[in-house]
Amino acid sequence: MKKGFLSVLLIFTLSAYANVEIKSESFQEKIINKQNTWVKAARVIPGTKVRYINTISNNGADTAENLVITNPVPNHMRYVEGSAKCSGACIITYSLNGKFFDMPAKLFMIENGQKRVAKATEYKAIRWVVQTLGAKQNSSVQFDATLE
Amino acid sequence: MKNIVFSAFLWMLFGITLLLAKGVSAGTEIINTATLEYQINSVQYSATSNATLDKVDQIIDVSVVWNDTSPIIVASGEINRALTFKITNTGNGNDTFNLTYDIANPSSDFIVTNPRIFIDTNNNGVFDISVDHEAYSITLAADASSTIFLVSDMPTSSYISGSISSNAIEAKSTIGGSGAPGTIYPGKGTNGVFAVDGMSGGVSKAWGEYKMSNNLGVKLTKSATHSGTEVTTGTIVSYNIVVELQANGSADNLIITDAIPVGTTYVAGSLKLDSVSLTDASDSDSGKFTGSGIEVNLGTVTQTTGNPYMKNISFEVMIS
Numbered sequence: 001m002k003k004g005f006l007s008v009l010l011i012f013t014l015s016a017y018a019n020v021e022i023k024s025e026s027f028q029e030k031i032i033n034k035q036n037t038w039v040k041a042a043r044v045i046p047g048t049k050v051r052y053i054n055t056i057s058n059n060g061a062d063t064a065e066n067l068v069i070t071n072p073v074p075n076h077m078r079y080v081e082g083s084a085k086c087s088g089a090c091i092i093t094y095s096l097n098g099k100f101f102d103m104p105a106k107l108f109m110i111e112n113g114q115k116r117v118a119k120a121t122e123y124k125a126i127r128w129v130v131q132t133l134g135a136k137q138n139s140s141v142q143f144d145a146t147l148e
Numbered sequence: 149m150k151n152i153v154f155s156a157f158l159w160m161l162f163g164i165t166l167l168l169a170k171g172v173s174a175g176t177e178i179i180n181t182a183t184l185e186y187q188i189n190s191v192q193y194s195a196t197s198n199a200t201l202d203k204v205d206q207i208i209d210v211s212v213v214w215n216d217t218s219p220i221i222v223a224s225g226e227i228n229r230a231l232t233f234k235i236t237n238t239g240n241g242n243d244t245f246n247l248t249y250d251i252a253n254p255s256s257d258f259i260v261t262n263p264r265i266f267i268d269t270n271n272n273g274v275f276d277i278s279v280d281h282e283a284y285s286i287t288l289a290a291d292a293s294s295t296i297f298l299v300s301d302m303p304t305s306s307y308i309s310g311s312i313s314s315n316a317i318e319a320k321s322t323i324g325g326s327g328a329p330g331t332i333y334p335g336k337g338t339n340g341v342f343a344v345d346g347m348s349g350g351v352s353k354a355w356g357e358y359k360m361s362n363n364l365g366v367k368l369t370k371s372a373t374h375s376g377t378e379v380t381t382g383t384i385v386s387y388n389i390v391v392e393l394q395a396n397g398s399a400d401n402l403i404i405t406d407a408i409p410v411g412t413t414y415v416a417g418s419l420k421l422d423s424v425s426l427t428d429a430s431d432s433d434s435g436k437f438t439g440s441g442i443e444v445n446l447g448t449v450t451q452t453t454g455n456p457y458m459k460n461i462s463f464e465v466m467i468s
Contacts, residue, residue, distance in 0.1 A: 022184040024197035046171025071182040
């Protein structure tokens, strides 16, 4: 019992001093002066394409490593093929169930008894792996999804 | 209520997406959260992002279509004749639509009277005045449809067959319905969300047609004369058929046929329409000899007051 309490306390402590934060924002496309611009979303309608941007900030003094950002595609949204990106170097994988992640060519669905490569709109989650993020550095990952 | 019309650029923003009206229900909250796992000095950490919240606006859209497959055939003086329409809430939230009729189409040949709108209460698609109820507004959930009827009386005056009367039902949203796609209504949507007029502008109108069909009688009077004083082998008998209409009106594809009597032989080249010869062959003129009789296609025939319709068809046979 005491050991368990200490473990919880330790995890709490590590989280409290983690120093790397993640902030999520949503944007939607708007045309201003004949140019596409992304503005903060708040109100959307069916068919709206929303861009989700997650910004990771390392506020500490040490380099963070093996950063894994996971973003489930929100309910009622459909991932837009090829839209997942990152500001630096990263590896992007996708999941059909939120648990197992892999490259698009290795994600399969069964339809009418036939195995086929999954469509991007069927992805349930996206994962970015960033090797390092230096102290006082920011990085971001993003994807687009369309409201059903 | 203050309506705000989207400026052009905002409309361009919605232009494509409004084509996809329906979809997620108005008021739905779209929430996004991401998680982060990482290591510092080989110690594992994790973090969770804030949750973004985007709320789904209510798209106001409606569709009214005329559901009869062809004009409703009516006769002068008939009452309670129904045109059938279908109204669908093509938006993504509940809406109440006001219903109005329009019987003043300039292209109509006749104007109906006593127009009323009924809702198909028992949802059987057939108008029944004892069951369906008269109403001028209808509330529909997103994607829901209802059959509605425009019920009218026909004028008692006589109109030629084929006369058309075009009449419409218009549905207009009580939330929006500006007619201008992109007009927004802050706080007027389901549960207080913003509402915005979709591609229909929140208004839809469809026209349906009545077609007048008076019973148009065709009168045929056939007479015969023959050469000589006695009818014997070789006698030529000339037949004449007078074609008349018994009322004002119009009919399409009026075809007159007459079989050659037994014991006679058709005299080749004798077929005439109003004294103008017709060839026996099936060709560009309106008559032909079929081998067993004559056939004349008079096409569309019309009679109006002061312009009676009459045609004479004649042909000859020889007694065998």
